[in-house]
Amino acid sequence: MALALSLAEQAIGLTDPNPRVGCVLVSADGRWILGQGHTQPPGQAHAEVMALRDAQSRGHDVRGATAYVTLEPCAHHGRTPPCCDALAAAGVGKVVAAALDPNPQVNGQGMARLQAAGICTEWSQAHATAARELNIGFFQRMALGRPWVRLKAASSADGQAALGNGRSQWITQEPARRDGHAWRRRAGVVLTGIGTARHDNPRLDVRLVPTARQPRRALVDARLELPLEAALLDGPDALIVYHANSAPADRARTLQARGAELVALPADTTGRLIPADVLADLAGRQFNEIHLEAGPALNGAWLAAGLVDEILLYLAPALLGAGLPWARLGPWETLEEALRWQWHEHTAVGADLRLRLRPSPPAHRADSSPASA
Numbered sequence: 001m002a003l004a005l006s007l008a009e010q011a012i013g014l015t016d017p018n019p020r021v022g023c024v025l026v027s028a029d030g031r032w033i034l035g036q037g038h039t040q041p042p043g044q045a046h047a048e049v050m051a052l053r054d055a056q057s058r059g060h061d062v063r064g065a066t067a068y069v070t071l072e073p074c075a076h077h078g079r080t081p082p083c084c085d086a087l088a089a090a091g092v093g094k095v096v097a098a099a100l101d102p103n104p105q106v107n108g109q110g111m112a113r114l115q116a117a118g119i120c121t122e123w124s125q126a127h128a129t130a131a132r133e134l135n136i137g138f139f140q141r142m143a144l145g146r147p148w149v150r151l152k153a154a155s156s157a158d159g160q161a162a163l164g165n166g167r168s169q170w171i172t173q174e175p176a177r178r179d180g181h182a183w184r185r186r187a188g189v190v191l192t193g194i195g196t197a198r199h200d201n202p203r204l205d206v207r208l209v210p211t212a213r214q215p216r217r218a219l220v221d222a223r224l225e226l227p228l229e230a231a232l233l234d235g236p237d238a239l240i241v242y243h244a245n246s247a248p249a250d251r252a253r254t255l256q257a258r259g260a261e262l263v264a265l266p267a268d269t270t271g272r273l274i275p276a277d278v279l280a281d282l283a284g285r286q287f288n289e290i291h292l293e294a295g296p297a298l299n300g301a302w303l304a305a306g307l308v309d310e311i312l313l314y315l316a317p318a319l320l321g322a323g324l325p326w327a328r329l330g331p332w333e334t335l336e337e338a339l340r341w342q343w344h345e346h347t348a349v350g351a352d353l354r355l356r357l358r359p360s361p362p363a364h365r366a367d368s369s370p371a372s373a
């Protein structure tokens with residue numbers, strides 16, 4: 001199963017909006033790997049079919065073999081036929097799955113159909129968490145109908161994301177920035193705000209790690225102030241620009257002529273877009289993971305709205321003094337009002353630290369998704 005999980009990791013960036021899945025076929029005596037594979041881009045073969053084809057191309061007989069799959073084999077006709085039927089037709093003897101497929105069209109039916117076909121089924125409890133984490137956005141979208149929002153920020157040890165004059169490049173060093181690109185690669189879309197677009201003229205693409213595809217990029221820009229020479233307008237796909245209904249029509253036409261995809265939303269009384277409206281549009285586009293990489297204003301607004309599922313915080317051993325915090329929140333009068341999170345993971349990346357935080361229970365919404373068996 002560990003090998004199947006590492007195969008599934010190779011599918012990151014390939015399969016969206018489908019989950020990343022890996023499959024390994026092992027001989028009945030457990031001694032030989034007969035075939036292996038991972039999910040292909042949407043409409044193409046799933047992991048189980050890739051592993052069966054791999055075994056066939058090597059001339060291996062898979063009758064009686066055990067299939068280790070990181071997610072329950074699908075039981076429905078989507079763009080491809082059900083994988084549980086393919087496994088049954090090939091004559092495998094046993095299927096071990098690490099997580100229940102949260103897709104309501106599958107959700108236990110894959111394993112049930114295999115059992116009905118006389119195939120032995122088993123859950124790999126030890127790998128359930130890793131299998132869910134690999135597809136955390138898919139699990140969340142299936143359970144709650146909205147993507148997983150990961151807020152990424154680079155901060156000094158004294159909590160600053162930029163100097164007082166707005167300069168922020170660079171606070172963290174190359175290894176941490178490369179790590180940040182690996183997290184961008186996981187996402188279906190990278191979202192930022194007009195403050196960051198203006199100050200940094202960022203590209204927000206994946207360059208420091210190899211990738212099969214670039215995530216979409218999206219921008220919150222209520223008044224359509226994005227400069228026409230912005231690097232964000234030069235990506236492979238159209239930049240999604242969220243703006244207020246009241247934004248100047250001539251700016252809208254100019255940005256459209258530069259290839260941007262414009263989405264008009266209602267503004268609140270202060271002229272700001274409502275984070276939940278932006279999230280709803282992104283959810284409608286079936287993104288599994290959103291990588292929010294913005295400045296203190298947008299970060300603060302999304303955190304205050306309770307829409308952030310995970311904070312990916314890179315901490316540099318530097319003190320920037322009076323500057324811009326990575327999220328503008330409050331001010332609050334009492335400590336009870338503070339947003340309480342918990343450490344999920346921490347690790348050193350080069351000279352910097354990577355901290356991952358998740359909301360303290362019970363606010364942790366992914367916990368309400370169907371549990372893996």
Ligand SMILES: NC(=O)C1=CN([C@@H]2O[C@H](COP(=O)(O)OP(=O)(O)OC[C@H]3O[C@@H](n4cnc5c(N)ncnc54)[C@H](OP(=O)(O)O)[C@@H]3O)[C@@H](O)[C@H]2O)C=CC1
Pocket residue numbers: 152153154155160161162165166167168169171192193194195196197199200220221222223271272273274275293294295296297298299301324326
């Ligand atoms: N170190 C790091 O990791 C990073 C640092 N930075 C730094 O941050 C600075 C830019 O920060 P900032 O100006 O905050 O940029 P942002 O990228 O956060 O852009 C501001 C955005 O926030 C929106 N906004 C503001 N208030 C609200 C609200 N109450 N509700 C909803 N939306 C809101 C604005 O909307 P509207 O369109 O209506 O104006 C705008 O889209 C730069 O100095 C940059 O270098 C930026 C990214 C990462």
Ligand SMILES: Nc1c(N[C@@H]2O[C@H](COP(=O)(O)O)[C@@H](O)[C@H]2O)[nH]c(=O)[nH]c1=O
Pocket residue numbers: 153154168169170171172173176177180196200201202203204205293294314
């Ligand atoms: N300053 C800072 C970061 N800043 C983030 O990186 C963006 C630039 O992305 P790109 O144009 O793709 O290179 C920038 O707008 C901001 O969101 N990131 C980090 O990992 N470490 C850092 O010290």
